[in-house]
Amino acid sequence: MITLTVNGSRHEIDVEADTPLLWVLRDHLELTGTKFGCGVAQCGACTIHLDGEPIRSCVIPAAAAVGRQITTIEGLSGDRSHPVQKAWIEHDVAQCGYCQSGQIMAAAALLKRKSAPSDADIDAAMTNICRCGTYQPMRAAIHRAAELAREVS
Amino acid sequence: MGAESKLTSSLPGFTRRGFVKATLSATGGLALGFHLPVLAAGPWAGDVEGAEINAWLVIEEDDTVTIRVAQSDMGQGVFTAMPMLVAEELECDWKHVRAEYASANRSLREDRVYRRMGTGGSRAVSYSRPYLQQAGASARERLIAAAAEEWGVPASECQARGSRVSHEASGRSKRYGELAAAAARIELDAEPEIRKPGEYQLLGTSLPRLDVPAKVDGSAVYGIDVRIPGMVYAAIAVCPVWEGRLKAVDASAASAMRGVKQVVKLDDAVAVVADSYWRAKKALEALAPEWDLGEHADASSEAFASRFRAALSDKGTVAEEAGDAYGALETAAKVIEADYSAPYLAHLALEPVNCTVHIQADRVDVWTGSQNPESVLTVTAEESDRPPEQVHVHSCHLGGGFGRRSRPDFVARAVAIARRVDAPVQVIYSREEDTRSGHFRPMAEFRFRAGLDAEGAPVALVNRSATHSILAGLRPEAVANGIDQSSLSWLANSPYAFAHRSIEHHLQRTHVPVWFWRAVGATQNAFALESFLDEMAHAAGHCPWQFRRSLLAERPDMIRVLDAAAEKAGWGSALPTGRGRGIALVEGFGSICAQVAEVEVSRSGEVAVKRVVSALDCGNTVNPQTIDEQVQSSVVYGLSAAFWGKVEIRDGRARYGNFDRHRVLKMAETPAMETHLVLSGGDKWGGVGEPAVPPVVPAVCNAIFAATGKRIRALPLADQDLSWS
Numbered sequence: 121m122i123t124l125t126v127n128g129s130r131h132e133i134d135v136e137a138d139t140p141l142l143w144v145l146r147d148h149l150e151l152t153g154t155k156f157g158c159g160v161a162q163c164g165a166c167t168i169h170l171d172g173e174p175i176r177s178c179v180i181p182a183a184a185a186v187g188r189q190i191t192t193i194e195g196l197s198g199d200r201s202h203p204v205q206k207a208w209i210e211h212d213v214a215q216c217g218y219c220q221s222g223q224i225m226a227a228a229a230l231l232k233r234k235s236a237p238s239d240a241d242i243d244a245a246m247t248n249i250c251r252c253g254t255y256q257p258m259r260a261a262i263h264r265a266a267e268l269a270r271e272v273s
Numbered sequence: 274m275g276a277e278s279k280l281t282s283s284l285p286g287f288t289r290r291g292f293v294k295a296t297l298s299a300t301g302g303l304a305l306g307f308h309l310p311v312l313a314a315g316p317w318a319g320d321v322e323g324a325e326i327n328a329w330l331v332i333e334e335d336d337t338v339t340i341r342v343a344q345s346d347m348g349q350g351v352f353t354a355m356p357m358l359v360a361e362e363l364e365c366d367w368k369h370v371r372a373e374y375a376s377a378n379r380s381l382r383e384d385r386v387y388r389r390m391g392t393g394g395s396r397a398v399s400y401s402r403p404y405l406q407q408a409g410a411s412a413r414e415r416l417i418a419a420a421a422e423e424w425g426v427p428a429s430e431c432q433a434r435g436s437r438v439s440h441e442a443s444g445r446s447k448r449y450g451e452l453a454a455a456a457a458r459i460e461l462d463a464e465p466e467i468r469k470p471g472e473y474q475l476l477g478t479s480l481p482r483l484d485v486p487a488k489v490d491g492s493a494v495y496g497i498d499v500r501i502p503g504m505v506y507a508a509i510a511v512c513p514v515w516e517g518r519l520k521a522v523d524a525s526a527a528s529a530m531r532g533v534k535q536v537v538k539l540d541d542a543v544a545v546v547a548d549s550y551w552r553a554k555k556a557l558e559a560l561a562p563e564w565d566l567g568e569h570a571d572a573s574s575e576a577f578a579s580r581f582r583a584a585l586s587d588k589g590t591v592a593e594e595a596g597d598a599y600g601a602l603e604t605a606a607k608v609i610e611a612d613y614s615a616p617y618l619a620h621l622a623l624e625p626v627n628c629t630v631h632i633q634a635d636r637v638d639v640w641t642g643s644q645n646p647e648s649v650l651t652v653t654a655e656e657s658d659r660p661p662e663q664v665h666v667h668s669c670h671l672g673g674g675f676g677r678r679s680r681p682d683f684v685a686r687a688v689a690i691a692r693r694v695d696a697p698v699q700v701i702y703s704r705e706e707d708t709r710s711g712h713f714r715p716m717a718e719f720r721f722r723a724g725l726d727a728e729g730a731p732v733a734l735v736n737r738s739a740t741h742s743i744l745a746g747l748r749p750e751a752v753a754n755g756i757d758q759s760s761l762s763w764l765a766n767s768p769y770a771f772a773h774r775s776i777e778h779h780l781q782r783t784h785v786p787v788w789f790w791r792a793v794g795a796t797q798n799a800f801a802l803e804s805f806l807d808e809m810a811h812a813a814g815h816c817p818w819q820f821r822r823s824l825l826a827e828r829p830d831m832i833r834v835l836d837a838a839a840e841k842a843g844w845g846s847a848l849p850t851g852r853g854r855g856i857a858l859v860e861g862f863g864s865i866c867a868q869v870a871e872v873e874v875s876r877s878g879e880v881a882v883k884r885v886v887s888a889l890d891c892g893n894t895v896n897p898q899t900i901d902e903q904v905q906s907s908v909v910y911g912l913s914a915a916f917w918g919k920v921e922i923r924d925g926r927a928r929y930g931n932f933d934r935h936r937v938l939k940m941a942e943t944p945a946m947e948t949h950l951v952l953s954g955g956d957k958w959g960g961v962g963e964p965a966v967p968p969v970v971p972a973v974c975n976a977i978f979a980a981t982g983k984r985i986r987a988l989p990l991a992d993q994d995l996s997w998s
Contacts, residue, residue: 135549136531143551147506152498153491155672156550157623158704162932165623193491205489212481212898215348215906217488218623218672224489243941249932251623251673252348253909255943257902 122182126151127195137183142166144182145192153193153221157249164248167222168192174229193221196228203272204228207265215252222248227262236266315494315640316352316484317667318376324453326415328379328386329359329408332453336436338365341375343387344397345644346484347622347674348906349962350899351397353482357895358402361475362409362467364433365449372483374668377646381661391645393679393789395862395960398895402958406467412456414465419455420447470893470954479898484670496642496669497701499629505534507690507700508553510562511542511710514925515784517567519543527556536560537693544690550701566925569784574716574922577783578614581718581739584779585612589737590755592765596773601733605724609812611805613721614987615797617920618714618790619927621913621935624672625707628687631697632657637664638697639688642671644679652681656688675910676789680712705930712788713920715741715760719801724773729813731824734771736764739779740797741787755780762794763859763967764802768831769824785922791910792966795861800915800988803857803971808984817975818844818856830890830953831858835867837888837951842869851875851997852883855975857968864891864959868908870944870972874980878995882912882944882973887965889950892957897950900961904948907965912944913937915970916990936991 124131126149133148140159145151145168154177157165161176168177169191196202200209204227214220223246230237230245237245242262250258318341323333331339340359346352356372380387388404413433420438421428424445431440439446487493512518522543524536532552537544543562547553602608629640630653637657643649646666654661671678687700702710717740724733742757751757756778758765765776790796810820818839825831835858839845844854851874858867871884887904894900917936921928929935974985981997 139549139551143549147549147551150500151491152494152500155495155623156497156625156701158932160704160931160933163623196490200486200490208489209481209485212485212902214482214485214488215350215902216346216623216671216673217348217484217493218495218670220488221491246940249623249937249939251621251675251910251913251937253906253938253943254902255909255938255940256905256946259940 126190138181141177141180165219165222167225174226203265203268207261211257211261213257213261219250317374324457326412334450336369336450338370343375343390345392347671352484354895358405359409362406366436377650377666390647395963399958410465410467415456415459416452418459419452477894493670495672497627499640501697504697506550506553507544507546508557509544512564514566518565520563520565522562527559530556537690569925572925584739585720585737589777589779592756592778593776598733598735598773598775601773602724606727607725610722613719613801615717617716618918619711619920620675620677622673625702626683627701628684629699630687630691640667642669644674648681649684652685653688656685675791708930709927712786714790715787717797721805723809725813733773735775737777739781760794764798768828792963795967799859799967800970807975834865834888834890834951838867838869842886853976853979855972857971859967862960862963864964866964868968868972870976872976884945886947891959901948903961904965905946908969911966911969919989
């Protein structure tokens with residue numbers, strides 16, 4: 121049994137300590153917004169926040185998340201009101217959409233660190249794969265999200 | 274649209290000849306809901322409480338219009354474009370529109386009411402536009418008729434607009450939601466005419482995609498996200514060498530592991546079923562299956578390439594011939610020759626293939642993201658030995674497709690596993706398994722010889738190609754004479770007017786299965802032909818843009834697209850050392866696409882694509898923003914293939930399985946992209962999901978030549994030494 125705090129709620133989960141966080145979220149907690157793409161931290165579809173930092177949950181054992189705050193796409197805002205989600209809708213970013221949870225979590229973490237990221241900051245932080253090639257709208261949406269976040273604060 | 278993206282369009286005057294008037298059943302009825310044992314709401318046909326005006330649309334009391342989508346959205350936007358085609362005629366307020374996937378089971382039971390449900394060939398709009406417009410127009414007229422009947426006025430005096438029917442003279446007006454039940458019982462004497470280009474109000478506007486909101490909060494249900502009470506998970510290992518078999522497997526160690534339910538043996542695969550995917554996967558890794566690798570365990574892509582290349586010494590089957598190409602080469606002032614090679618390519622859709630199957634006494638339910646729910650249904654019926662009427666396919670969102678999800682091999686295996694498991698089972702391929710058991714874009718070898726006259730004008734072209742036929746395994750009758758036209762796209766019957774030409778082909782086969790990959794044959798052929806045309810232009814001392822123009826005198830439509838790309842890209846303007854531009858043109862899927870790529874190559878040979886300008890003539894538009902997005906998507910997809918795309922076959926199997934060895938383009942490597950629409954209008958409704966993939970690859974290779982003087986004759990670029998001094 122391990123205890124995890126996911127999107128503000130505590131869960132007791134009967135799972136082996138070395139189970140990657142991704143599968144705990146998807147199979148045990150049925151939080152399927154976090155996606156499986158590669159299993160080896162290459163694609164970023166499984167990106168979530170651990171204490172606010174973006175991590176690739178397919179290679180993080182559940183035990184490593186005990187006592188820390190786990191945030192998934194479902195917990196980012198609950199009502200699509202996060203500036204990144206609003207900007208994503210405004211720029212019509214998603215195509216197939218499968219990578220988008222991970223992309224949005226990566227972008228949200230970037231904006232927390234840098235309120236007005238440059239293109240170089242975006243290049244460095246946004247290393248997730250999008251096979252539909254939505255990179256250009258995504259870049260525009262990140263700049264827009266930064267604006268939206270500044271308007272709010 | 275991206276901040277740096279420009280979308281311009283020009284629509285010259287057009288004349289529209291007669292158009293197809295679809296025949297559509299005017300009978301409708303109240304929707305019959307059926308209940309699914311599933312927790313989350315997916316995009317599949319569900320339980321809509323409302324009046325079904327026809328099979329394509331249901332109107333609820335609150336005016337919500339649910340439009341059924343028969344094609345699959347793998348990112349290309351049909352989940353929005355298809356409803357737009359219906360709503361164009363329906364005169365409903367777009368904010369009331371929601372979409373869901375049509376039921377393949379219903380189509381089977383109701384005389385194929387949803388027509389061809391397969392998605393591919395970039396033809397969703399061109400194929401379904403007439404009958405979807407008709408469905409919307411018919412529903413509109415029935416809503417009007419219902420109101421007219423109720424008010425006792427002639428239908429011709431009533432107007433439909435913004436989800437209301439109004440009768441101006443009497444000032445009466447009713448919402449669609451109030452009229453829908455009566456409209457569902459109306460039968461029209463005659464079907465209404467549908468609108469033509471020039472009359473559209475919704476088509477041609479950039480509406481946001483209907484599926485984006487659910488894709489920004491994790492609520493969109495992909496096949497892999499389906500959760501059913503009592504469901505178990507299966508991890509699968511397929512024989513690593515195609516055509517091999519499972520010989521034996523000792524299940525004892527795996528069976529003892531926590532959560533494992535059973536080990537399932539198939540002819541060519543083994544699966545572990547457990548209460549979570551991770552436990553299934555761990556147990557699968559503990560198995561040491563013994564495979565009978567069959568006859569191909571020594572095969573390699575290198576050996577295939579040698580064999581394909583050797584075939585090029587002979588003439589092969591003539592696919593297209595004009596004049597006397599060999600004679601003209603004899604007398605040409607200058608002859609140039611070159612060989613090109615293209616590798617196998619994997620689709621690498623981000624969602625690994627997966628399928629959930631529940632077999633019960635009187636029905637079989639299947640949840641998956643597929644490009645063809647009808648073939649999923651057929652394969653499931655065959656594999657489960659049930660009548661097709663008992664099979665219910667619930668179409669999920671697709672985490673990419675690119676052709677891979679039009680082949681239901683993974684469905685067949687999932688059903689075979691489900692037959693041996695007493696619970697609903699979700700079969701998930703690992704990334705490595707998805708790649709290695711894939712079906713690839715064929716590898717190909719090419720040989721070109723061209724003749725120029727004393728002025729550098731092209732006079733003759735001889736081309737030989739050797740590659741697989743995709744259709745040979747699908748519809749052998751289509752390849753009866755040794756020519757699979759889909760293998761020869763843009764090589765045979767190209768618009769380039771060589772007075773003397775001989776286009777020859779060698780159909781090859783290996784044990785490696787091949788399949789449709791985004792834009793299919795043109796992807797390898799355009800790389801070869803458009804690169805070789807560039808070689809010819811340089812050999813002739815001509816500008817590659819003007820050289821193509823000189824060969825396209827009969828195709829002013831192509832020249833317009835080519836010119837748009839060249840002009841918007843600033844073709845001919847000075848560039849610093851180490852930079853270069855390349856141009857290419859391809860017609861496919863009913864559309865013409867020209868692209869200019871601008872690259873920068875460091876002296877040590879690192880290539881950065883700085884900018885790609887695309888010009889596209891798809892005739893008319895449904896959603897211009899989607900078109901821009903699809904062109905960008907195609908550019909990124911093509912660049913990934915150009916830089917790193919290669920499935921190396923060694924020991925009979927795909928050598929690498931994951932993204933560490935199958936690199937794809939990322940944000941930092943993505944060029945600035947612009948799309949310019951050059952619309953010829955008329956009856957032309959060209960595809961947009963694929964036409965921009967083929968030209969970007971040769972455009973980049975030609976740009977590298979312009980920058981460095983190095984000619985790329987084999988892909989991927991990562992395998993080439995591009996250093997220069």
